[in-house]
Amino acid sequence: MKAMKKFTLTVFCILAGCIFFLSGIWIYFQKSLDRVELGEGEHAASYQRHYLMISNDKDTGMWQSVYESASKEAEEKDAYVELLSPEQMNGYSQADCLKIGIASQVDGIILEADGSKEEQHLINEALKGGIPVVTVMTDDTATGRISFVGLNSYQTGSAYTEQISGMLKAQGTTSVMFLSTSSSKTQETNLVYSQVKKELETQKKTGQSVDLTEYCVDSSADFDTEEFVRDMFVNDENLPDVLVCMDEVVTECVYQALIDYNQVGNVKVIGFYYSDVILDAIDKEIISSAIALDMDEIGRYSVNALDEYLSLGHSNNYYSVNQHVITKENTKDYRTEDEK
Structure with a gap:
Protein backbone atom coordinates (compact mmCIF):
# COMPACT_ATOMS: atom_id res chain seq x y z
CA MET A 1 0.00 0.00 0.00
CA LYS A 2 2.82 2.38 0.90
CA ALA A 3 4.64 1.41 -2.30
CA MET A 4 1.50 2.22 -4.33
CA LYS A 5 1.17 5.65 -2.67
CA LYS A 6 4.83 6.34 -3.28
CA PHE A 7 4.48 5.34 -6.94
CA THR A 8 1.36 7.48 -7.34
CA LEU A 9 3.11 10.49 -5.77
CA THR A 10 6.10 10.01 -8.04
CA VAL A 11 3.91 9.84 -11.14
CA PHE A 12 1.99 12.92 -10.01
CA CYS A 13 5.21 14.92 -9.52
CA ILE A 14 6.48 13.86 -12.95
CA LEU A 15 3.20 14.85 -14.61
CA ALA A 16 3.12 18.16 -12.74
CA GLY A 17 6.67 18.86 -13.82
CA CYS A 18 5.81 18.05 -17.45
CA ILE A 19 2.76 20.30 -17.35
CA PHE A 20 4.81 23.16 -15.86
CA PHE A 21 7.53 22.67 -18.48
CA LEU A 22 5.06 22.53 -21.37
CA SER A 23 3.23 25.61 -20.03
CA GLY A 24 6.48 27.51 -20.01
CA ILE A 25 7.18 26.50 -23.61
CA TRP A 26 3.64 27.50 -24.61
CA ILE A 27 3.93 30.94 -22.98
CA TYR A 28 7.30 31.51 -24.63
CA PHE A 29 5.86 30.38 -27.98
CA GLN A 30 2.89 32.74 -27.65
CA LYS A 31 5.17 35.66 -26.78
CA SER A 32 7.35 34.86 -29.76
CA LEU A 33 4.30 34.94 -32.02
CA ASP A 34 3.32 38.31 -30.56
CA ARG A 35 6.67 39.96 -31.23
CA VAL A 36 6.90 42.60 -33.93
CA GLU A 37 9.49 41.69 -36.57
CA LEU A 38 11.12 44.62 -38.35
CA GLY A 39 13.73 44.74 -41.09
CA GLU A 40 15.56 41.92 -42.80
CA GLY A 41 18.90 40.19 -42.53
CA GLU A 42 21.46 41.65 -40.15
CA HIS A 43 19.23 44.73 -39.63
CA ALA A 44 16.26 42.67 -38.44
CA ALA A 45 14.88 43.47 -34.99
CA SER A 46 11.93 42.27 -32.98
CA TYR A 47 9.88 43.95 -30.27
CA LEU A 151 0.71 71.24 -20.32
CA ASN A 152 -0.11 72.48 -16.88
CA SER A 153 -2.27 75.50 -17.72
CA TYR A 154 -1.47 77.24 -14.43
CA GLN A 155 2.31 76.99 -14.82
CA THR A 156 2.23 77.81 -18.53
CA GLY A 157 -0.05 80.79 -17.92
CA SER A 158 2.34 82.09 -15.26
CA ALA A 159 5.28 81.73 -17.67
CA TYR A 160 3.46 83.80 -20.31
CA THR A 161 2.39 86.37 -17.69
CA GLU A 162 5.98 86.87 -16.55
CA GLN A 163 7.11 87.57 -20.13
CA ILE A 164 4.20 89.92 -20.89
CA SER A 165 4.59 91.86 -17.63
CA GLY A 166 8.06 92.93 -18.68
CA MET A 167 6.66 94.35 -21.92
CA LEU A 168 3.91 96.55 -20.48
CA LYS A 169 4.11 100.29 -20.92
CA ALA A 170 5.08 102.15 -17.75
CA GLN A 171 1.91 104.25 -18.11
CA GLY A 172 -1.18 103.81 -20.24
CA THR A 173 -2.71 100.88 -22.06
CA THR A 174 -0.75 98.02 -23.61
CA SER A 175 -2.62 95.99 -26.23
CA VAL A 176 -1.83 92.29 -26.09
CA MET A 177 -3.14 89.78 -28.62
CA PHE A 178 -3.02 85.99 -28.28
CA LEU A 179 -2.88 84.53 -31.78
CA SER A 180 -3.60 80.84 -32.44
CA THR A 181 -4.92 78.64 -35.23
CA SER A 182 -7.92 76.35 -35.30
CA SER A 183 -5.54 73.41 -34.90
CA SER A 184 -3.73 74.86 -31.88
CA LYS A 185 -6.64 76.50 -30.02
CA THR A 186 -7.79 73.95 -27.48
CA GLN A 187 -9.36 73.73 -24.06
CA GLU A 188 -5.82 73.79 -22.64
CA THR A 189 -4.85 77.02 -24.44
CA ASN A 190 -8.16 78.58 -23.37
CA LEU A 191 -7.22 77.87 -19.76
CA VAL A 192 -3.79 79.42 -20.33
CA TYR A 193 -5.41 82.57 -21.73
CA SER A 194 -7.76 82.81 -18.71
CA GLN A 195 -4.83 82.32 -16.33
CA VAL A 196 -2.83 85.11 -18.02
CA LYS A 197 -5.82 87.47 -17.96
CA LYS A 198 -6.35 86.88 -14.25
CA GLU A 199 -2.67 87.24 -13.33
CA LEU A 200 -2.09 90.40 -15.41
CA GLU A 201 -5.06 92.06 -13.74
CA THR A 202 -3.57 91.48 -10.31
CA GLN A 203 0.06 92.21 -11.23
CA LYS A 204 -0.27 95.43 -13.25
CA LYS A 205 1.07 98.53 -11.55
CA THR A 206 -0.65 101.84 -10.88
CA GLY A 207 -1.22 103.68 -14.16
CA GLN A 208 -0.95 100.53 -16.24
CA SER A 209 -3.84 98.87 -18.05
CA VAL A 210 -3.95 95.90 -20.41
CA ASP A 211 -6.22 95.42 -23.42
CA LEU A 212 -6.05 91.64 -23.78
CA THR A 213 -7.63 89.98 -26.82
CA GLU A 214 -7.37 86.67 -28.62
CA TYR A 215 -7.84 85.66 -32.23
CA CYS A 216 -8.03 82.24 -33.82
CA VAL A 217 -7.10 81.83 -37.48
CA ASP A 218 -8.97 79.22 -39.49
CA SER A 219 -6.07 77.00 -40.55
CA SER A 220 -8.06 74.57 -42.68
CA ALA A 221 -5.87 75.56 -45.64
CA ASP A 222 -2.10 75.87 -45.40
CA PHE A 223 -1.99 79.48 -46.62
CA ASP A 224 -4.74 80.81 -44.30
CA THR A 225 -2.45 81.56 -41.37
CA GLU A 226 0.18 83.23 -43.53
CA GLU A 227 -2.48 85.30 -45.31
CA PHE A 228 -4.08 86.46 -42.06
CA VAL A 229 -0.74 87.50 -40.56
CA ARG A 230 0.20 89.33 -43.75
CA ASP A 231 -3.11 91.23 -43.79
CA MET A 232 -2.68 92.15 -40.13
CA PHE A 233 0.71 93.69 -40.81
CA VAL A 234 -0.46 95.47 -43.98
CA ASN A 235 -3.18 97.15 -41.91
CA ASP A 236 -0.69 98.14 -39.24
CA GLU A 237 -3.22 100.22 -37.33
CA ASN A 238 -4.57 96.89 -36.04
CA LEU A 239 -1.20 95.69 -34.77
CA PRO A 240 -1.02 95.11 -31.01
CA ASP A 241 1.88 96.22 -28.84
CA VAL A 242 2.53 92.62 -27.83
CA LEU A 243 1.75 89.59 -29.95
CA VAL A 244 1.67 86.18 -28.24
CA CYS A 245 1.92 83.27 -30.68
CA MET A 246 0.37 80.02 -29.53
CA ASP A 247 1.90 77.63 -32.03
CA GLU A 248 5.00 77.11 -34.16
CA VAL A 249 3.39 77.96 -37.51
CA VAL A 250 2.02 81.30 -36.28
CA THR A 251 5.38 82.19 -34.73
CA GLU A 252 7.29 81.63 -37.97
CA CYS A 253 4.68 83.53 -40.02
CA VAL A 254 4.85 86.51 -37.64
CA TYR A 255 8.66 86.46 -37.74
CA GLN A 256 8.66 86.67 -41.53
CA ALA A 257 6.01 89.41 -41.54
CA LEU A 258 8.01 91.52 -39.07
CA ILE A 259 10.88 91.53 -41.56
CA ASP A 260 8.82 91.88 -44.75
CA TYR A 261 6.82 94.86 -43.47
CA ASN A 262 9.61 96.58 -41.56
CA GLN A 263 7.93 96.21 -38.18
CA VAL A 264 10.89 94.84 -36.24
CA GLY A 265 10.92 96.61 -32.88
CA ASN A 266 7.41 98.02 -33.28
CA VAL A 267 5.72 94.83 -32.11
CA LYS A 268 7.05 92.73 -29.24
CA VAL A 269 6.58 89.03 -29.92
CA ILE A 270 6.48 85.99 -27.66
CA GLY A 271 6.80 82.86 -29.76
CA PHE A 272 6.06 79.19 -29.27
CA TYR A 273 8.49 76.25 -29.51
CA TYR A 274 12.09 76.32 -30.76
CA SER A 275 12.53 75.49 -34.42
CA ASP A 276 15.78 76.64 -36.04
CA VAL A 277 13.90 79.63 -37.52
CA ILE A 278 12.52 80.67 -34.13
CA LEU A 279 15.88 80.29 -32.39
CA ASP A 280 17.50 82.48 -35.06
CA ALA A 281 14.77 85.09 -34.59
CA ILE A 282 15.39 85.17 -30.83
CA ASP A 283 19.15 85.47 -31.35
CA LYS A 284 18.52 88.45 -33.66
CA GLU A 285 16.16 89.93 -31.04
CA ILE A 286 13.33 90.04 -33.58
CA ILE A 287 11.34 87.75 -31.28
CA SER A 288 11.74 88.51 -27.58
CA SER A 289 11.29 85.00 -26.20
CA ALA A 290 9.42 81.76 -26.72
CA ILE A 291 7.55 79.30 -24.53
CA ALA A 292 8.04 75.62 -25.25
CA LEU A 293 6.62 72.48 -23.71
CA ASP A 294 9.15 69.79 -22.85
Whole structure:
Protein backbone atom coordinates (compact mmCIF):
# COMPACT_ATOMS: atom_id res chain seq x y z
CA MET A 1 0.00 0.00 0.00
CA LYS A 2 2.82 2.38 0.90
CA ALA A 3 4.64 1.41 -2.30
CA MET A 4 1.50 2.22 -4.33
CA LYS A 5 1.17 5.65 -2.67
CA LYS A 6 4.83 6.34 -3.28
CA PHE A 7 4.48 5.34 -6.94
CA THR A 8 1.36 7.48 -7.34
CA LEU A 9 3.11 10.49 -5.77
CA THR A 10 6.10 10.01 -8.04
CA VAL A 11 3.91 9.84 -11.14
CA PHE A 12 1.99 12.92 -10.01
CA CYS A 13 5.21 14.92 -9.52
CA ILE A 14 6.48 13.86 -12.95
CA LEU A 15 3.20 14.85 -14.61
CA ALA A 16 3.12 18.16 -12.74
CA GLY A 17 6.67 18.86 -13.82
CA CYS A 18 5.81 18.05 -17.45
CA ILE A 19 2.76 20.30 -17.35
CA PHE A 20 4.81 23.16 -15.86
CA PHE A 21 7.53 22.67 -18.48
CA LEU A 22 5.06 22.53 -21.37
CA SER A 23 3.23 25.61 -20.03
CA GLY A 24 6.48 27.51 -20.01
CA ILE A 25 7.18 26.50 -23.61
CA TRP A 26 3.64 27.50 -24.61
CA ILE A 27 3.93 30.94 -22.98
CA TYR A 28 7.30 31.51 -24.63
CA PHE A 29 5.86 30.38 -27.98
CA GLN A 30 2.89 32.74 -27.65
CA LYS A 31 5.17 35.66 -26.78
CA SER A 32 7.35 34.86 -29.76
CA LEU A 33 4.30 34.94 -32.02
CA ASP A 34 3.32 38.31 -30.56
CA ARG A 35 6.67 39.96 -31.23
CA VAL A 36 6.90 42.60 -33.93
CA GLU A 37 9.49 41.69 -36.57
CA LEU A 38 11.12 44.62 -38.35
CA GLY A 39 13.73 44.74 -41.09
CA GLU A 40 15.56 41.92 -42.80
CA GLY A 41 18.90 40.19 -42.53
CA GLU A 42 21.46 41.65 -40.15
CA HIS A 43 19.23 44.73 -39.63
CA ALA A 44 16.26 42.67 -38.44
CA ALA A 45 14.88 43.47 -34.99
CA SER A 46 11.93 42.27 -32.98
CA TYR A 47 9.88 43.95 -30.27
CA GLN A 48 7.28 42.80 -27.79
CA ARG A 49 4.93 45.73 -28.49
CA HIS A 50 4.12 47.97 -31.43
CA TYR A 51 2.83 51.50 -30.78
CA LEU A 52 1.50 53.92 -33.39
CA MET A 53 2.08 57.65 -33.03
CA ILE A 54 -0.21 59.77 -35.22
CA SER A 55 1.29 63.21 -35.71
CA ASN A 56 -0.08 66.62 -36.57
CA ASP A 57 1.97 67.25 -39.71
CA LYS A 58 1.65 71.05 -39.38
CA ASP A 59 4.13 71.02 -36.47
CA THR A 60 6.72 68.64 -37.87
CA GLY A 61 9.60 69.86 -35.71
CA MET A 62 7.68 69.41 -32.49
CA TRP A 63 6.42 65.98 -33.46
CA GLN A 64 9.87 64.82 -34.49
CA SER A 65 11.15 65.71 -31.00
CA VAL A 66 8.24 63.85 -29.38
CA TYR A 67 8.79 60.84 -31.63
CA GLU A 68 12.53 60.61 -30.97
CA SER A 69 11.96 60.72 -27.21
CA ALA A 70 9.14 58.16 -27.39
CA SER A 71 11.25 55.82 -29.55
CA LYS A 72 14.15 55.95 -27.11
CA GLU A 73 11.88 55.21 -24.15
CA ALA A 74 10.06 52.44 -26.03
CA GLU A 75 13.29 50.70 -26.98
CA GLU A 76 14.15 50.35 -23.30
CA LYS A 77 10.77 48.70 -22.78
CA ASP A 78 11.08 46.25 -25.70
CA ALA A 79 8.62 48.23 -27.83
CA TYR A 80 8.65 49.95 -31.20
CA VAL A 81 7.00 53.30 -32.05
CA GLU A 82 5.87 53.92 -35.61
CA LEU A 83 5.26 57.53 -36.67
CA LEU A 84 2.40 58.13 -39.08
CA SER A 85 1.03 61.46 -40.32
CA PRO A 86 -1.73 62.44 -42.76
CA GLU A 87 0.95 64.07 -44.90
CA GLN A 88 2.81 60.75 -45.26
CA MET A 89 -0.42 59.04 -46.30
CA ASN A 90 -0.99 61.27 -49.34
CA GLY A 91 -3.91 63.28 -48.05
CA TYR A 92 -5.39 60.75 -45.64
CA SER A 93 -7.01 62.34 -42.60
CA GLN A 94 -5.99 61.81 -39.00
CA ALA A 95 -9.10 59.65 -38.61
CA ASP A 96 -7.90 57.49 -41.51
CA CYS A 97 -4.56 57.01 -39.75
CA LEU A 98 -6.43 55.99 -36.61
CA LYS A 99 -8.43 53.45 -38.62
CA ILE A 100 -5.18 52.01 -39.98
CA GLY A 101 -3.86 51.58 -36.44
CA ILE A 102 -7.04 49.81 -35.33
CA ALA A 103 -7.06 47.52 -38.37
CA SER A 104 -3.37 46.71 -37.83
CA GLN A 105 -4.13 45.79 -34.21
CA VAL A 106 -1.23 47.78 -32.80
CA ASP A 107 -0.66 47.54 -29.05
CA GLY A 108 -1.22 51.23 -28.35
CA ILE A 109 -1.88 54.59 -30.02
CA ILE A 110 -0.52 58.07 -29.24
CA LEU A 111 -2.15 61.10 -30.88
CA GLU A 112 -3.11 64.75 -30.50
CA ALA A 113 -6.90 64.78 -30.24
CA ASP A 114 -8.82 66.99 -32.66
CA GLY A 115 -12.17 66.79 -30.84
CA SER A 116 -14.14 65.56 -33.85
CA LYS A 117 -17.05 63.16 -33.39
CA GLU A 118 -15.47 60.72 -35.84
CA GLU A 119 -12.21 60.62 -33.91
CA GLN A 120 -14.03 60.24 -30.59
CA HIS A 121 -15.86 57.23 -32.00
CA LEU A 122 -12.62 55.71 -33.30
CA ILE A 123 -10.78 56.19 -29.99
CA ASN A 124 -13.57 54.35 -28.20
CA GLU A 125 -13.58 51.69 -30.91
CA ALA A 126 -9.84 51.17 -30.38
CA LEU A 127 -10.35 50.78 -26.64
CA LYS A 128 -13.12 48.22 -27.18
CA GLY A 129 -10.65 46.30 -29.33
CA GLY A 130 -8.09 46.26 -26.53
CA ILE A 131 -5.94 49.09 -27.94
CA PRO A 132 -5.24 51.80 -25.32
CA VAL A 133 -5.06 55.39 -26.56
CA VAL A 134 -3.01 58.22 -25.05
CA THR A 135 -3.80 61.82 -26.05
CA VAL A 136 -0.98 64.37 -26.04
CA MET A 137 -0.95 68.19 -26.05
CA THR A 138 -4.71 68.28 -26.75
CA ASP A 139 -7.07 66.18 -24.63
CA ASP A 140 -10.52 64.75 -25.29
CA THR A 141 -12.28 63.83 -22.07
CA ALA A 142 -15.38 62.74 -24.00
CA THR A 143 -13.49 59.56 -24.95
CA GLY A 144 -12.20 56.64 -22.93
CA ARG A 145 -8.56 57.53 -23.57
CA ILE A 146 -6.41 56.03 -20.81
CA SER A 147 -4.24 59.07 -20.22
CA PHE A 148 -3.49 62.65 -21.29
CA VAL A 149 0.04 64.04 -21.52
CA GLY A 150 0.17 67.82 -21.78
CA LEU A 151 0.71 71.24 -20.32
CA ASN A 152 -0.11 72.48 -16.88
CA SER A 153 -2.27 75.50 -17.72
CA TYR A 154 -1.47 77.24 -14.43
CA GLN A 155 2.31 76.99 -14.82
CA THR A 156 2.23 77.81 -18.53
CA GLY A 157 -0.05 80.79 -17.92
CA SER A 158 2.34 82.09 -15.26
CA ALA A 159 5.28 81.73 -17.67
CA TYR A 160 3.46 83.80 -20.31
CA THR A 161 2.39 86.37 -17.69
CA GLU A 162 5.98 86.87 -16.55
CA GLN A 163 7.11 87.57 -20.13
CA ILE A 164 4.20 89.92 -20.89
CA SER A 165 4.59 91.86 -17.63
CA GLY A 166 8.06 92.93 -18.68
CA MET A 167 6.66 94.35 -21.92
CA LEU A 168 3.91 96.55 -20.48
CA LYS A 169 4.11 100.29 -20.92
CA ALA A 170 5.08 102.15 -17.75
CA GLN A 171 1.91 104.25 -18.11
CA GLY A 172 -1.18 103.81 -20.24
CA THR A 173 -2.71 100.88 -22.06
CA THR A 174 -0.75 98.02 -23.61
CA SER A 175 -2.62 95.99 -26.23
CA VAL A 176 -1.83 92.29 -26.09
CA MET A 177 -3.14 89.78 -28.62
CA PHE A 178 -3.02 85.99 -28.28
CA LEU A 179 -2.88 84.53 -31.78
CA SER A 180 -3.60 80.84 -32.44
CA THR A 181 -4.92 78.64 -35.23
CA SER A 182 -7.92 76.35 -35.30
CA SER A 183 -5.54 73.41 -34.90
CA SER A 184 -3.73 74.86 -31.88
CA LYS A 185 -6.64 76.50 -30.02
CA THR A 186 -7.79 73.95 -27.48
CA GLN A 187 -9.36 73.73 -24.06
CA GLU A 188 -5.82 73.79 -22.64
CA THR A 189 -4.85 77.02 -24.44
CA ASN A 190 -8.16 78.58 -23.37
CA LEU A 191 -7.22 77.87 -19.76
CA VAL A 192 -3.79 79.42 -20.33
CA TYR A 193 -5.41 82.57 -21.73
CA SER A 194 -7.76 82.81 -18.71
CA GLN A 195 -4.83 82.32 -16.33
CA VAL A 196 -2.83 85.11 -18.02
CA LYS A 197 -5.82 87.47 -17.96
CA LYS A 198 -6.35 86.88 -14.25
CA GLU A 199 -2.67 87.24 -13.33
CA LEU A 200 -2.09 90.40 -15.41
CA GLU A 201 -5.06 92.06 -13.74
CA THR A 202 -3.57 91.48 -10.31
CA GLN A 203 0.06 92.21 -11.23
CA LYS A 204 -0.27 95.43 -13.25
CA LYS A 205 1.07 98.53 -11.55
CA THR A 206 -0.65 101.84 -10.88
CA GLY A 207 -1.22 103.68 -14.16
CA GLN A 208 -0.95 100.53 -16.24
CA SER A 209 -3.84 98.87 -18.05
CA VAL A 210 -3.95 95.90 -20.41
CA ASP A 211 -6.22 95.42 -23.42
CA LEU A 212 -6.05 91.64 -23.78
CA THR A 213 -7.63 89.98 -26.82
CA GLU A 214 -7.37 86.67 -28.62
CA TYR A 215 -7.84 85.66 -32.23
CA CYS A 216 -8.03 82.24 -33.82
CA VAL A 217 -7.10 81.83 -37.48
CA ASP A 218 -8.97 79.22 -39.49
CA SER A 219 -6.07 77.00 -40.55
CA SER A 220 -8.06 74.57 -42.68
CA ALA A 221 -5.87 75.56 -45.64
CA ASP A 222 -2.10 75.87 -45.40
CA PHE A 223 -1.99 79.48 -46.62
CA ASP A 224 -4.74 80.81 -44.30
CA THR A 225 -2.45 81.56 -41.37
CA GLU A 226 0.18 83.23 -43.53
CA GLU A 227 -2.48 85.30 -45.31
CA PHE A 228 -4.08 86.46 -42.06
CA VAL A 229 -0.74 87.50 -40.56
CA ARG A 230 0.20 89.33 -43.75
CA ASP A 231 -3.11 91.23 -43.79
CA MET A 232 -2.68 92.15 -40.13
CA PHE A 233 0.71 93.69 -40.81
CA VAL A 234 -0.46 95.47 -43.98
CA ASN A 235 -3.18 97.15 -41.91
CA ASP A 236 -0.69 98.14 -39.24
CA GLU A 237 -3.22 100.22 -37.33
CA ASN A 238 -4.57 96.89 -36.04
CA LEU A 239 -1.20 95.69 -34.77
CA PRO A 240 -1.02 95.11 -31.01
CA ASP A 241 1.88 96.22 -28.84
CA VAL A 242 2.53 92.62 -27.83
CA LEU A 243 1.75 89.59 -29.95
CA VAL A 244 1.67 86.18 -28.24
CA CYS A 245 1.92 83.27 -30.68
CA MET A 246 0.37 80.02 -29.53
CA ASP A 247 1.90 77.63 -32.03
CA GLU A 248 5.00 77.11 -34.16
CA VAL A 249 3.39 77.96 -37.51
CA VAL A 250 2.02 81.30 -36.28
CA THR A 251 5.38 82.19 -34.73
CA GLU A 252 7.29 81.63 -37.97
CA CYS A 253 4.68 83.53 -40.02
CA VAL A 254 4.85 86.51 -37.64
CA TYR A 255 8.66 86.46 -37.74
CA GLN A 256 8.66 86.67 -41.53
CA ALA A 257 6.01 89.41 -41.54
CA LEU A 258 8.01 91.52 -39.07
CA ILE A 259 10.88 91.53 -41.56
CA ASP A 260 8.82 91.88 -44.75
CA TYR A 261 6.82 94.86 -43.47
CA ASN A 262 9.61 96.58 -41.56
CA GLN A 263 7.93 96.21 -38.18
CA VAL A 264 10.89 94.84 -36.24
CA GLY A 265 10.92 96.61 -32.88
CA ASN A 266 7.41 98.02 -33.28
CA VAL A 267 5.72 94.83 -32.11
CA LYS A 268 7.05 92.73 -29.24
CA VAL A 269 6.58 89.03 -29.92
CA ILE A 270 6.48 85.99 -27.66
CA GLY A 271 6.80 82.86 -29.76
CA PHE A 272 6.06 79.19 -29.27
CA TYR A 273 8.49 76.25 -29.51
CA TYR A 274 12.09 76.32 -30.76
CA SER A 275 12.53 75.49 -34.42
CA ASP A 276 15.78 76.64 -36.04
CA VAL A 277 13.90 79.63 -37.52
CA ILE A 278 12.52 80.67 -34.13
CA LEU A 279 15.88 80.29 -32.39
CA ASP A 280 17.50 82.48 -35.06
CA ALA A 281 14.77 85.09 -34.59
CA ILE A 282 15.39 85.17 -30.83
CA ASP A 283 19.15 85.47 -31.35
CA LYS A 284 18.52 88.45 -33.66
CA GLU A 285 16.16 89.93 -31.04
CA ILE A 286 13.33 90.04 -33.58
CA ILE A 287 11.34 87.75 -31.28
CA SER A 288 11.74 88.51 -27.58
CA SER A 289 11.29 85.00 -26.20
CA ALA A 290 9.42 81.76 -26.72
CA ILE A 291 7.55 79.30 -24.53
CA ALA A 292 8.04 75.62 -25.25
CA LEU A 293 6.62 72.48 -23.71
CA ASP A 294 9.15 69.79 -22.85
CA MET A 295 8.76 67.56 -25.92
CA ASP A 296 11.07 64.91 -24.49
CA GLU A 297 8.75 64.50 -21.52
CA ILE A 298 5.72 64.23 -23.79
CA GLY A 299 7.29 61.37 -25.74
CA ARG A 300 8.60 59.61 -22.65
CA TYR A 301 5.42 59.92 -20.58
CA SER A 302 3.26 58.72 -23.51
CA VAL A 303 5.17 55.45 -23.75
CA ASN A 304 5.22 55.09 -19.95
CA ALA A 305 1.42 55.44 -19.87
CA LEU A 306 0.93 52.72 -22.49
CA ASP A 307 3.47 50.41 -20.88
CA GLU A 308 1.95 50.85 -17.42
CA TYR A 309 -1.57 50.23 -18.70
CA LEU A 310 -0.64 47.10 -20.66
CA SER A 311 1.43 45.71 -17.77
CA LEU A 312 -0.79 46.62 -14.81
CA GLY A 313 -4.22 47.29 -16.31
CA HIS A 314 -4.23 50.95 -15.31
CA SER A 315 -2.20 54.15 -15.72
CA ASN A 316 -2.11 57.75 -14.49
CA ASN A 317 -5.00 59.71 -15.93
CA TYR A 318 -2.89 62.85 -16.43
CA TYR A 319 0.82 63.54 -16.93
CA SER A 320 1.84 67.19 -16.56
CA VAL A 321 4.90 68.24 -18.57
CA ASN A 322 7.21 71.15 -17.87
CA GLN A 323 7.58 74.23 -20.05
CA HIS A 324 10.71 76.24 -20.83
CA VAL A 325 11.20 79.95 -21.44
CA ILE A 326 13.67 80.46 -24.29
CA THR A 327 15.54 83.75 -24.48
CA LYS A 328 18.67 85.00 -26.21
CA GLU A 329 20.68 83.88 -23.17
CA ASN A 330 19.83 80.19 -23.54
CA THR A 331 19.08 79.51 -27.23
CA LYS A 332 22.30 77.48 -27.44
CA ASP A 333 20.75 74.91 -25.07
CA TYR A 334 18.08 74.12 -27.65
CA ARG A 335 20.27 73.77 -30.71
CA THR A 336 21.73 70.53 -31.99
CA GLU A 337 25.43 69.84 -31.58
CA ASP A 338 26.06 70.67 -35.26
CA GLU A 339 24.35 74.05 -34.91
CA LYS A 340 26.28 74.97 -31.79
